[in-house]
Amino acid sequence: MSSEKSLKPYREKRDFHQTPEPFGQGESPGKPVYVIQKHDASHLHYDLRLEIESVLKSWAVPKGPSLDPKVRRLALLVEDHPISYAGFEGTIPEGQYGGGTVMVWDKGTYRNLQAEKPAAPRSMEQSFGDGKIEVYLDGDKLKGAFALVKTKQSEKSWLFFKMKDEFAQPGSDITVSEPDSAITGRTIDEIAAGKE
Numbered sequence: 001m002s003s004e005k006s007l008k009p010y011r012e013k014r015d016f017h018q019t020p021e022p023f024g025q026g027e028s029p030g031k032p033v034y035v036i037q038k039h040d041a042s043h044l045h046y047d048l049r050l051e052i053e054s055v056l057k058s059w060a061v062p063k064g065p066s067l068d069p070k071v072r073r074l075a076l077l078v079e080d081h082p083i084s085y086a087g088f089e090g091t092i093p094e095g096q097y098g099g100g101t102v103m104v105w106d107k108g109t110y111r112n113l114q115a116e117k118p119a120a121p122r123s124m125e126q127s128f129g130d131g132k133i134e135v136y137l138d139g140d141k142l143k144g145a146f147a148l149v150k151t152k153q154s155e156k157s158w159l160f161f162k163m164k165d166e167f168a169q170p171g172s173d174i175t176v177s178e179p180d181s182a183i184t185g186r187t188i189d190e191i192a193a194g195k196e
């Protein structure tokens with residue numbers, strides 16, 4: 001699917017005269033982009049986004065990521081976002097779609113681990129279609145291997161979890177130990193208040 005076509009639902013949900021969110025597609029810096037945004041909307045949640053086929057495939061993760069491989073977090077597939085969204089931090093006005101404050105909680109690039117399997121290499125596009133993604137994240141906060149696996153419960157329901165490696169931290173909660181913005185260091189309240 002062309003990225004213009006896959007961004008149609010994103011654009012139809014938003015009034016770009018009202019929201020400061022980006023309209024344009026944006027360009028990948030080269031290595032595929034990864035971002036997790038903390039979103040204080042009607043319920044605080046996290047949005048995980050991975051660049052696949054020139055857009056950001058996106059999942060809402062109610063409880064956020066965990067570095068404990070035993071903790072599997074529900075991740076609900078939502079509409080594709082433009083690459084330019086990876087840098088968006090600010091406030092979406094009340095009454096607009098997703099109204100509330102958005103923080104760039106973590107940002108970086110990733111490697112597709114499924115492409116490195118000699119027996120049956122899979123592209124990100126194929127892995128997404130298979131419902132089984134394995135990536136090596138190189139973010140400011142999250143590092144190492146993570147998996148996203150589609151469940152049988154519904155088309156949109158996936159699980160996001162840390163795979164075992166040297167970056168795993170059993171028993172930890174990184175959403176509590178590292179709550180602030182990866183790009184500005186601001187708290188969610190400081191972003192909401194428009195503090196520079």
Ligand code: MN
Nearest residue numbers: 039047060098
């Ligand atoms: Mn959200």
